[in-house]
Amino acid sequence: MGRQPCCDKVGLKKGPWTAEEDKKLINFMLTNGQCCWRALPKLAGLLRCGKSCRLRWTNYLRPDLKRGLLSESEEKLVIDLHAQLGNRWSKIASHLPGRTDNEIKNHWNTHIKKKLKKMGIDPVTHKPITSPDPTDDQTKEQNQPNEQFAPASSSMSPNKSLVSAITEETKEDRVDRTTLSTSNKICTDDIPLIDPSEILVQPRSSSSASSTSSSSSSDSILQDLDFPSMDWSCDNNVNLISLLEDDFKWEDLLIDDDGNSNMITIDPIDDQASQDWAYGLLL
DNA sequence: AAGGATCACAACCGCGGGGTT
DNA sequence: TAACCCCGCGGTTGTGATCCT
Numbered sequence: 256m257g258r259q260p261c262c263d264k265v266g267l268k269k270g271p272w273t274a275e276e277d278k279k280l281i282n283f284m285l286t287n288g289q290c291c292w293r294a295l296p297k298l299a300g301l302l303r304c305g306k307s308c309r310l311r312w313t314n315y316l317r318p319d320l321k322r323g324l325l326s327e328s329e330e331k332l333v334i335d336l337h338a339q340l341g342n343r344w345s346k347i348a349s350h351l352p353g354r355t356d357n358e359i360k361n362h363w364n365t366h367i368k369k370k371l372k373k374m375g376i377d378p379v380t381h382k383p384i385t386s387p388d389p390t391d392d393q394t395k396e397q398n399q400p401n402e403q404f405a406p407a408s409s410s411m412s413p414n415k416s417l418v419s420a421i422t423e424e425t426k427e428d429r430v431d432r433t434t435l436s437t438s439n440k441i442c443t444d445d446i447p448l449i450d451p452s453e454i455l456v457q458p459r460s461s462s463s464a465s466s467t468s469s470s471s472s473s474d475s476i477l478q479d480l481d482f483p484s485m486d487w488s489c490d491n492n493v494n495l496i497s498l499l500e501d502d503f504k505w506e507d508l509l510i511d512d513d514g515n516s517n518m519i520t521i522d523p524i525d526d527q528a529s530q531d532w533a534y535g536l537l538l
Numbered sequence: 539a540a541g542g543a544t545c546a547c548a549a550c551c552g553c554g555g556g557g558t559t
Numbered sequence: 560t561a562a563c564c565c566c567g568c569g570g571t572t573g574t575g576a577t578c579c580t
Contacts, residue, residue: 269549269550270549270550270573270574271548271549271573271574271575272548272549274558291565292565292566293564293565293566300546303564305565306550306565306566307549307550307568309566309567310548310549310550311548311549313567314548314549315548315549340568342568342570343568343569344568344569345567345568355547356567356568356569357547357548358547360569360570361546361547361548362546362547363545364546365545365547366546418567506572
């Protein structure tokens with residue numbers, strides 16, 4: 256018997272999520288919490304399969320997610336954990352609060368792997384590359400391993416020397432990071448700490464329902480949702496502190512399909528639960 | 539300035555594990 | 560025990576952004 260598809264693919268939407276879909280998913284999750292993913296699309300009025308909804312929520316919309324590049328210490332931890340666990344991204348992610356397996360996997364493949372190869376280290380074994388892949392030009396060029404990785408010249412275990420070495424950024428890497436921080440990319444290290452008292456909470460404006468943005472970026476959707484003066488792309492503590500300001504009501508999070516605000520009433524018990532949830536994340 | 543190459547990351551796909559019947 | 564269902568994981572792909580020539 257063949258495996259049943261995760262969902263009926265006919266008529267279901269694929270590809271990038273729109274702001275409208277994000278709204279629906281966030282509204283649903285905040286109202287109902289996590290329930291059966293398979294049933295969620297129907298209940299939330301989405302033309303997506305449950306799997307797609309789960310991914311979108313866990314990898315992108317969850318309010319406790321950190322955004323931005325991994326910090327140096329996070330990167331160090333990822334390398335260390337990868338040496339122990341291999342490509343078990345979800346296990347690795349469980350050690351990094353606010354980071355998802357997908358995010359870590361992507362960061363590994365695009366940044367860390369490259370760094371390691373550059374330094375003559377096999378990203379799979381975490382050991383110095385001894386016989387370079389002749390097809391890999393970069394490896395060929397770079398395979399004069401940095402002395403600190405040569406086992407004979409180091410009293411450290413391979414993993415330990417690797418971790419310390421990889422996080423000692425090369426001049427080039429520093430340039431890269433500078434470039435990134437001057438572009439639109441955000442590194443969590445670069446985000447200034449904000450005192451909670453500095454956060455302004457703006458009451459919901461009734462004329463702000465429509466947005467011209469069709470992008471699926473979390474920034475735009477969250478602006479659309481009119482979260483009070485909140486930037487979800489930065490530190491989540493700040494986000495949640497914003498949520499817990501006196502003026503803030505959980506009802507403000509909920510927006511009707513046609514853009515009207517406050518159409519969904521939250522049960523006081525659920526409201527309390529939501530706040531507990533937010534407080535829990537703060538701790 | 540234009541177009542191709544490369545990069546970065548969101549999203550998809552298929553499989554396996556675990557729970558339930 | 561087998562069949563089924565759902566969820567989560569890891570690999571891969573698609574696409575927009577950026578860089579380079």
